[in-house]
Amino acid sequence: MPVTTADKRATFRNLHGSGCFILPNPYDVGSARALQHLGFKALASTSAGFAWTIGKADNHVSLDDVCDHLTALCAAVDLPVNADFEGGFAREPEQVGANVARAVKTGVAGLSIEDSTGDSARPLYESALAIERIRAARKAIDAIDSGVLLTGRCEGYLVGQADLAMVIDRLTAYAAAGADCLYAPGIKTREDIAAIVKAVHPKPVNLLIGASGLSQAEAADLGVRRISVGGxxxxxxxxxxxxxxxxxxxxxxxxxxxxxxxxxxxxxxxx
Structure with missing residues (x-):
């Protein structure tokens, strides 16, 4: 039987219920099909990896580019696809919500919204605005009743603000605003990973491997629910x-x- 978008979304949500799974990041249709061939249970897009395939730098692709890419990935495989949706391609919550609604229509099973601004002087959105952006994404998803899983990302460690207390404050606020999964790319130590897992429990945590250097088994022992590899x-x-x-x-x-x-x-x- 054909695998429907609803099937993919239900499968993806169920994967977050227990255990620890690897969510590898293909960068085009061929790499997505190869990862499906190897037996992975779900995939995630990579903003950087995709950008390089079209000759652009990370964070320099358009909303149209990304939505076309996500549509192609979702159509190419029977697996759930989680979208690296960067910062929602907008600053204001209302427009973030509108863009998220567009992303949902590509067939994705999940998507993430990050809180980085791209401005080196002020690399993170002010906390209240960042929370409203997550809330707007949640509202857009729920309005469509899509079952898409929302991941809230705090980019503090990636922009030189490795303040664990701040990152935890933001992630717990994103969880309260409707994020189903939490993600702080760049965290490296077992202690920081365990602290984040504990702080947002029972919501699942995504860990970027490549930054931490842990194995899947070691990450699972710390309570991590899913592992991605970015670019x-x-x-x-x-x-x-x-x-x-x-x-x-x-x-x-x-x-x-x-x-x-x-x-x-x-x-x-x-x-």
Whole structure:
């Protein structure tokens, strides 16, 4: 039987009920299908990884770009897709809500809203405004009755404000405003991770692995419910590409091409 959008959303919500699952981040349709082939239960988009595929820097893509990308990902796989929806592509709560409603129509099973401004002088939205932005996203989702899972993100650690108390205050406020899952990318120590998990309990916590360096089992022991990897898979793919391309450009040799994944295997996977 075909997997419906409603099925994907129900599956995604159920995954957050217990245990700890990996939510890898594809950057295009091919990588999404490869991750489904490998047996993952759900996927998440990556703002950086997607931006690089269209020749742009992270946080420099348009709302149209992202919604087209999300539509393509959701149509390409039978798995739930969580959207890295950056800061909602707007400052004011009302417009954040309108943009979230548009994202829901792409077929996503979840989406995240972060509190970073992109302004180095004031890297985080003022707390009251950040909370209202989450509340607006929640209202937009509930108005559609979509079952989409909302993740509230505090970017403090990524913008040089590694203040655990502040991050916890924001995450607990985002939970109260309607976030179903909480996320503070950049947290690294076991103590900080455990403190956040405890503070927002019973709501689930997403952990960015690559920053923490923990294994899935170690994260699960700390109470983490889901693990994402951000742009790491995209960067890994670019690493191989750039290494081979640099060899050709600088040395005129082609030895790195021998390290490519077998074309026959790729054809089998995508057949």
């Amino acid at each position: 790491s898979l995209a960067r890994s793919a670019w690493a191989g590409f750039m290494k081979a391309a640099r060899e050709m450009a600088e040395q005129g040799t082609f030895t790195e091409l021998a390290n490519g994944y077998p074309g026959g295997e790729l054809n089998k996977m995508f057949r």
